[in-house]
Amino acid sequence: MVEVRLFRPGDGPAVVDVIERCLRELNSRDYPAEIIDRMCTHFSVERIEQLADERQMFVAVRDEIAGTVSRDGNKVFTMFVHPRVIGHGVGRRLMHHIEALAAGEGYDYMETGASITGHGFYQRLGYVDLRTSETEFGLNHILRKPLR
Ligand SMILES: CC(C)(COP(=O)(O)OP(=O)(O)OC[C@H]1O[C@@H](n2cnc3c(N)ncnc32)[C@H](O)[C@@H]1OP(=O)(O)O)[C@@H](O)C(=O)NCCC(=O)NCCS
Structure with missing residues (x-):
């Protein structure tokens, strides 16, 4: 069973652990070590707590925190x-x-x-490519999915 709930004070270290494990074990296949190191430094506990204030951040709990995602309206961030x-x-x-949640607020599409x-x-999951973009952390694919 997986429960999805909002980020709570105190979740920061577990969320950072999920992100760092992903970066080092999965994303490292596609990005150079220098970018992975920079991303690990970027996603500190302080940064995650700040992002949780700025956006709606969720965690998936399966005994312990197993994943995270955040959103700002219909924009998706930090999916790990x-x-x-x-x-x-x-x-x-x-x-x-x-x-x-985004569909319930009337958004026509989700973007990631x-x-x-x-x-x-x-x-x-039904997302369709829009374009690619170069970010400080390397290549990103921008995709959208209709919500209605
Ligand atoms: C990408 C990621 C979020 C997927 O999470 P997950 O819990 O393994 O995904 P799910 O088990 O819910 O998979 C849903 C479906 O997508 C498919 N899928 C998952 N990852 C996939 C990938 N990288 N490529 C193609 N298909 C994928 C699954 O096979 C499943 O298909 P199904 O419909 O046949 O069951 C996870 O692997 C991850 O955190 N990766 C590293 C961080 C990252 O790159 N985040 C993504 C955005 S920045």
Whole structure:
């Protein structure tokens, strides 16, 4: 069973652990070590707590925190699932949660910036490529999914 709930004070270290494990074990296949190191430094506990103030941040809990995603309206950010539990529907569950919230607020579409590593995941969930963009953390795919 996976519960999706809002980020709470005290979740920061567990969320950072999920993100760092993803970056080092999954994203490192697609990005150079220098970018991975920079991203690990960027996603500190302080930064995650700040982002949780600025956006709506969620965690997926399966005994412990197994994944996270955040949204600002219909924009998706920081989607990560612990490598130990990938392939068990945690990512889909998190995305459906925030898509339902955005649809309920009247948004027509959801938009995400996907890493090379996460690109196929979003396509599998019905997201369609719009363009690519170069960010400070390398190539990103921008995709959208209609919500109605
Ligand atoms: C990408 C990621 C979020 C997927 O999470 P997950 O919990 O493993 O995904 P799910 O199990 O919910 O998968 C949903 C579907 O997408 C498919 N899928 C998952 N990752 C995929 C990928 N990288 N490429 C293609 N398909 C993928 C699954 O096979 C599943 O398909 P199904 O409909 O046949 O069941 C996770 O692997 C991750 O955190 N990766 C590293 C960080 C990252 O790149 N984040 C993404 C955006 S920045």
